[in-house]
Amino acid sequence: GAGVSQSPRYKVAKRGQDVALRCDPISGHVSLFWYQQALGQGPEFLTYFQNEAQLDKSGLPSDRFFAERPEGSVSTLKIQRTQQEDSAVYLCASSSRGMRYNEQFFGPGTRLTVL
Amino acid sequence: GESVGLHLPTLSVQEGDNSIINCAYSNSASDYFIWYKQESGKGPQFIIDIRSNMDKRQGQRVTVLLNKTVKHLSLQIAATQPGDSAVYFCAENNAGNMLTFGGGTRLMVKP
Numbered sequence: 001g002a003g004v005s006q007s008p009r010y011k012v013a014k015r016g017q018d019v020a021l022r023c024d025p026i027s028g029h030v031s032l033f034w035y036q037q038a039l040g041q042g043p044e045f046l047t048y049f050q051n052e053a054q055l056d057k058s059g060l061p062s063d064r065f066f067a068e069r070p071e072g073s074v075s076t077l078k079i080q081r082t083q084q085e086d087s088a089v090y091l092c093a094s095s096s097r098g099m100r101y102n103e104q105f106f107g108p109g110t111r112l113t114v115l
Numbered sequence: 116g117e118s119v120g121l122h123l124p125t126l127s128v129q130e131g132d133n134s135i136i137n138c139a140y141s142n143s144a145s146d147y148f149i150w151y152k153q154e155s156g157k158g159p160q161f162i163i164d165i166r167s168n169m170d171k172r173q174g175q176r177v178t179v180l181l182n183k184t185v186k187h188l189s190l191q192i193a194a195t196q197p198g199d200s201a202v203y204f205c206a207e208n209n210a211g212n213m214l215t216f217g218g219g220t221r222l223m224v225k226p
Contacts, residue, residue, distance in 0.1 A: 004158070031212060033212070033213070033214075035214075035216075040123060041218060041219070042204045042206075042216030042217055042218055042219050043159065043204075043214075043216050044216070045213040045214065045215070048211070048212055048213060055211075055212075056211060056212070056213060058213075059213070091158050091159070093158070095212075098212070099212075100147060100208060100211070100212055101147060101164075101166070103161050103164075104161070104214065105161070106151075106158030106159045106160070107158050108156065108157050108158050109157075109158050
């Protein structure tokens with residue numbers, strides 16, 4: 001079946017531009033996560049949704065980062081006024097239930113480059 | 116695809132040999148651990164997990180060992196194959212649903 005998909009796969013933005021990254025989770029998955037992965041490092045947690053509710057946004061690095069999942073399926077991560085330090089791969093993951101021990105399935109990521 | 120982990124520790128093994136990848140975790144409250152494999156240009160892929168009430172768990176060609184005393188986790192891959200070449204991350208969970216990933220190890224398999 002279809003896995004987690006993300007679009008665009010690559011995004012180049014000029015410093016100061018706003019960007020929107022999309023995640024399509026596996027159909028029916030309750031939980032959705034966003035992670036940021038800098039080059040050469042492991043993914044770092046950004047935010048977590050259970051259905052449409054954003055239950056944890058403790059990892060968002062600044063108020064320029066905003067995520068939403070209005071209908072409990074597709075999610076969008078928006079970064080306003082991008083900075084060079086925002087350059088990274090943004091990974092989305094989903095899991096079937098809102099429980100700790102459920103496997104998180106990752107998408108291929110969106111590589112954001114801010115010039 | 117994009118290269119993941121240009122400056123990661125690297126383990127180089129001969130095809131057919133066993134591989135051992137190690138990970139130290141920092142939070143003694145963590146009670147759930149997962150190993151992920153990440154190939155270039157792809158997202159992390161689940162390999163195997165273990166809860167803190169166990170010290171060993173086996174899958175197909177993979178074994179995870181957990182030593183809570185020294186906060187150490189290892190992944191053993193038997194009969195390593197070229198398709199095992201990737202970056203491997205351990206991740207821990209101590210509350211809620213977020214995962215905390217380690218720094219990763221690049222595994223290179225020589226034919």
